[in-house]
Amino acid sequence: MELVTIDDVRAAAERIKAVAVRTPLVRMGEAWVKPESLQPVGAFKIRGAYNAVASLRPDGVVTHSSGNHGQALAYAAKEFGVPCVVVVPEGTPRVKTDAIRGWGAEVVVVPPEQRESVAEKTAAERGLTLVPPYDHPAIIAGQGTVGLEIVEDLPDVEVVLVPVGGGGLASGVSTAVKALRPDARVIGVEPELAGDAAQSLAAGRVVVWEPARTFRTIADGLRTCLSELTYAHLNARLDGIVTVTEDEIRAAMGHLARRARLVAEPSGAVATAALLSGRVPAGRTVTVLSGGNVDPDLLRQVI
Incomplete structure (x- = not known):
């Protein structure tokens, strides 16, 4: 299987530079935070989505998303003047579905296990291009620009902690960081209650957890x-993966708000949760805060 290269990431950086914010590294104690919450859609997803639309130049797009990729694709579609449909699972936070509609996209809500099949059916019926949230080289290359910026801003970085869901962000970041600084360690982080990536890497194959299991987190x-x-990307380029508890995620959200003055949604806080847990390698560390689209009530609870 052909993997994304550093040249692909650099090409993506050129395509997205007029749209994606070049987020800074924010000091937090002895570590740094890469706050992708500062992007126009509140998450890193704008990088991959915009790169994909700019590369493919479709007449219209459809995707399935837990929220942030849907917002990013809606934003990119609006920029290019094409229609967008986003299929989201039941239970998606309203703050995310409202934002998707706010960018002009149509939202279709389905049971979690039907999100991919409905998106594929919609693409076929309406003649739209399916832009998946992570399973595409252009998406991975776009997300890799996060890693490119980290090494440019902190050339002697030793540890990069990055969230893992579908794996697009971790695939891209590990591609860029390992190409530019081979000695740096890139560690993936995921919730214990959705620890399929850790199990997959341990088993040497993709292990799929059913939505009923992963939706506990x-x-x-x-x-x-x-x-x-x-x-394939994570197996080749990731140096390891750790899992964090729900309590550790909540604590990390509060820590980021109080210590770094940064708003993080639960998914965006997992890398910081791993850092605070002490279960990661020591060294000059950057944690990727992948998104800040958090429900206000939840944010109040954790603070």
């Missing part, structure tokens, strides 16, 4: 499983 953006493409 508060980290709604990390409930998806790896694809064969993202598994």
Whole structure:
């Protein structure tokens, strides 16, 4: 299987530079945070979605999403003047579905196990291009620009902690970081209650957890499983993976708000949760805060 290269990531960086924010590294104690919550759609997903639409130039797009990719694709589709349909699972936070509609996309709500099949059916029936949330080289290359910026801003980085859901972000970040700084360690982080990636890497193959199992975690953006493409990237380039508890995720959300003045949704806080847990390698560390689209009531609870 052909993997995304650093040249693909650099090409993506050129395509998205007028749209995606070049987020800074924010000091938090002895570590740094990469706050992708500062993107126009509140999450890193704008990088991959915009790169995909700019590369494919479709007449219209459809996707399935837990929320952030849907927002990003809706934003990109609006920029290019094409229609967008986003299929979301029941239980998707309203703050995310409202934002998707706000960017002009149509939202279709389905049971979690039907999100992919309904998106594929919609693509076929309406003649739309399916842009998956992580299972595409253009998506991975776009997300890899996060890693490119980390190494440019902190050339002697030693550890990068990155959330893992479907694996697109971790695939891209590990591609860029390992190409530019081979000695740095890239560690994936996921919730214990959606630990399919850790199990997959341990088993040497993709292990799929059913939605009823992954939907137990508060980290709604990390409930998806790896694809064969993202598994291949993580198996080749990730240095390890750790899991965090629900209590650790909540504590990390509060820590980011109080110590770094940064808003994180649960999925965005898992990398910081791993850092605070002490279960990761020591060194000059960057944690990727992947998104800040959090329900206000939940944010009040954790603070």
